[in-house]
Amino acid sequence: xxxxxxxxxxxxxxxxxxxxxxxxxxxxxxxxxxxxxxxxxxxxxxxxxxxxxxxxxxxxxxxxxxxxxxxxxxxxxxxxxxxxxxxxxxxxxxxxxxxxxxxxxxxxxxxxxxxxxxxxxxxxxxxxxxxxxxxxxxxxxxxxxxxxxxxxxxxxxxxxxxxxxxxxxxxxxxxxxxxxxxxxxxxxxxxxxxxxxxxxxxxxxxxxxxxxxxxxxxxxxxx
Numbered sequence: 197x198x199x200x201x202x203x204x205x206x207x208x209x210x211x212x213x214x215x216x217x218x219x220x221x222x223x224x225x226x227x228x229x230x231x232x233x234x235x236x237x238x239x240x241x242x243x244x245x246x247x248x249x250x251x252x253x254x255x256x257x258x259x260x261x262x263x264x265x266x267x268x269x270x271x272x273x274x275x276x277x278x279x280x281x282x283x284x285x286x287x288x289x290x291x292x293x294x295x296x297x298x299x300x301x302x303x304x305x306x307x308x309x310x311x312x313x314x315x316x317x318x319x320x321x322x323x324x325x326x327x328x329x330x331x332x333x334x335x336x337x338x339x340x341x342x343x344x345x346x347x348x349x350x351x352x353x354x355x356x357x358x359x360x361x362x363x364x365x366x367x368x369x370x371x372x373x374x375x376x377x378x379x380x381x382x383x384x385x386x387x388x389x390x391x392x393x394x395x396x397x398x399x400x401x402x403x404x405x406x407x408x409x410x411x412x413x414x415x416x417x418x419x
Contacts, residue, residue, distance in 0.1 A: 197302065197353055198228040200270045200279070201342045202263065203309040204245060206231035208339050218347055221356045229346065230270070234258075237265040246312055255313035263308060263319050270306060279304040281324040282345070283315060284338030288327030291345060295328070299345065300352035307345060309338030384414040 201209060213219065213229055221227035235243050239261055246256040271279060280302050289295075299305055308319065320327045330341040350356055387398040401413045 197226070197300070197350065198230070198274060198279075198304040199346050199350070200230045200232060200274065200304075200306045201309065201339075201346070202232045202234050202266050202270070202306065203337075203339055203342070204234050204258075204311050205309075205337065205339055206233050209343060212343055213346075217351055217356060221350050221353070224355065226353055226355050227350050232266050232270055234262050234266050237262040237269065239265070249313060253313070257313050258310060258315045258319075260316040260318050260323075263315065264323060267306065267308070267323055274304055277304060279306045280326075281306045281308065283308045283320045283324045283327045284310055284329075284341040284345075285314065285320065285327040286329050286334060287314075287320075288329040290332070291328050291330045291341075291348070293348070296345070296348035297352055299349040305349070307338070307342040309342050311337040384417045 203209060209231060213222070213231075218227065218229070222229060235245050238245050238259075244259070245262050246258050249255070249257045267281065280299070282305060284307060308315065308324065328341070328345065330344050335341065387402060391398050391403065399413070399417075401409050404410070
């Protein structure tokens with residue numbers, strides 16, 4: 197899978213992409229991640245990437261021209277296949293595990309990170325395939341959402357996780373995702389050694405060796 201992230205702050209993203217699951221996925225050639233600085237494609241000597249909003253209002257809005265030029269550059273470098281382009285926006289549809297599964301099956305996605313008061317809406321309307329929000333709250337920019345979406349999708353790519361069985365029984369999956377027997381749920385609490393710490397005990401059922409009872413508890417830990 198190839199992932200391109202268009203941002204004004206690639207230096208804020210790069211360190212995380214080199215670590216843990218995402219970093220190993222790139223080392224193993226299962227992921228190909230590229231950062232593109234939108235400011236490099238500004239069309240004036242001052243490298244202007246934002247301007248005042250039409251109709252008035254506070255803040256600045258990211259201009260369409262540098263984003264469009266950067267997008268054309270990335271698509272040209274990546275090759276002839278049409279990428280799936282996503283704008284990170286508070287206006288977008290909320291990100292879910294199901295969407296992560298859908299994205300993990302794509303060959304190439306491009307994530308466009310907003311800043312300031314947002315991005316000229318013509319980017320989403322005419323250049324992107326969809327707008328996505330990672331939740332009902334406001335961040336300073338789209339860099340953290342881009343990392344969230346990239347990791348959520350990449351960990352579902354075959355071979356990325358060291359133990360692929362961990363995908364089969366985790367939070368927010370549905371029966372149709374991986375032929376699971378359960379409905380949508382949040383994964384049960386997890387415990388490890390020591391058995392008792394500071395007077396806090398591991399639930400006795402997990403120590404019982406009764407696999408049927410453990411499986412029942414994991415479906416409903418409140419029982």
